[in-house]
Amino acid sequence: GAGVSQSPRYKVAKRGQDVALRCDPISGHVSLFWYQQALGQGPEFLTYFQNEAQLDKSGLPSDRFFAERPEGSVSTLKIQRTQQEDSAVYLCASSLAEALSYNSPLHFGNGTRLTVT
Amino acid sequence: AQKITQTQPGMFVQEKEAVTLDCTYDTSDPSYGLFWYKQPSSGEMIFLIYQGSYDQQNATEGRYSLNFQKARKSANLVISASQLGDSAMYFCAMRGNTNAGKSTFGDGTTLTVKP
Numbered sequence: 176g177a178g179v180s181q182s183p184r185y186k187v188a189k190r191g192q193d194v195a196l197r198c199d200p201i202s203g204h205v206s207l208f209w210y211q212q213a214l215g216q217g218p219e220f221l222t223y224f225q226n227e228a229q230l231d232k233s234g235l236p237s238d239r240f241f242a243e244r245p246e247g248s249v250s251t252l253k254i255q256r257t258q259q260e261d262s263a264v265y266l267c268a269s270s271l272a273e274a275l276s277y278n279s280p281l282h283f284g285n286g287t288r289l290t291v292t
Numbered sequence: 293a294q295k296i297t298q299t300q301p302g303m304f305v306q307e308k309e310a311v312t313l314d315c316t317y318d319t320s321d322p323s324y325g326l327f328w329y330k331q332p333s334s335g336e337m338i339f340l341i342y343q344g345s346y347d348q349q350n351a352t353e354g355r356y357s358l359n360f361q362k363a364r365k366s367a368n369l370v371i372s373a374s375q376l377g378d379s380a381m382y383f384c385a386m387r388g389n390t391n392a393g394k395s396t397f398g399d400g401t402t403l404t405v406k407p
Contacts, residue, residue: 178336208393217296217383217397218337231393266337277392278325278344283337 179284181267187290188257196252196287200269207250208274208281209242210266218266224250225274236261257291264288294319296384298398305374306406312359313369313382313401321388326367328358331381331400340382343367374405 180199188194200207206225210218211234220234226247235242239258244250254261264286272279295318305311317326328340343351343358351358359368371378385397 206393208395210395210397215399217385217399218395220394220396223393225393231391234394264335268337274393277323277387277389278342279387280327280339280342281337281395282339283329285334285336288335 179267179269179282181265181284181287183287184285185288185290187292190259190291191256193253193255194257194289196254196265196267196289198250198252198267198269198284200248200250200267201271201282202248204269204271204282206270206272206274206279207244208268208270209250209252210268211236212264212266212286214263221252221265223274230274254289257289259291262289262291294321294324294386294388294396296386296396296398298384298401300401301399302402302404304404304406305371307376308373310370310372311374311403313371313384313403315367315369315384315398317365317367317384317386319386319388321390323389325387326358326360327385327387327395328356328367328369329383329385329397330378331383333380337383341369371403376405376407379403379405 208223209221212218222232224244239255268281268283326343
């Protein structure tokens, strides 16, 4: 694939529903990152993976948020019992370099816009 | 902790003119990278330019250049010969060596190019 692919592009969930957001990174990219972007603000870190290992999940807002990357490629961000404050754009990014390479740019997908009603 | 400050919520520039978008940062990491990303209304974050903390020269990529002043902790983006397609949100970001997996972003600057 040419770039990072995220699906769905838009998701509307009723409060209390569970949602799953998918990210297909660029083929061969070792590192994968999830960010949350509120309207009019910059992205906020959620979690990142190197291959299948989740190295840092300190940015996940609560235990309702869970991310996985079981085979080191596709990743899923799951939000249980969604709340209105979860409404945001969820951005996925990947990088060819190892996750701890501070000089490596991130390649982002188009994001999933989640609206919780 | 790291912090990125972008003090210009919105900027206007005439087509074909140059514009500077401001970014200041704060970090205790000895080594770090500074990045600029462009986010059009479509939502995708596009990498523009990178500057390493030990780089002696300012980075340039086509019409983009980064005015890096380490002592002042500033990393301003200069766009020369603005085009209508440059209208977008621009984010300054950094990664430090102690927790490089976590990028810190500013709140962005909305650039509007006028014809």
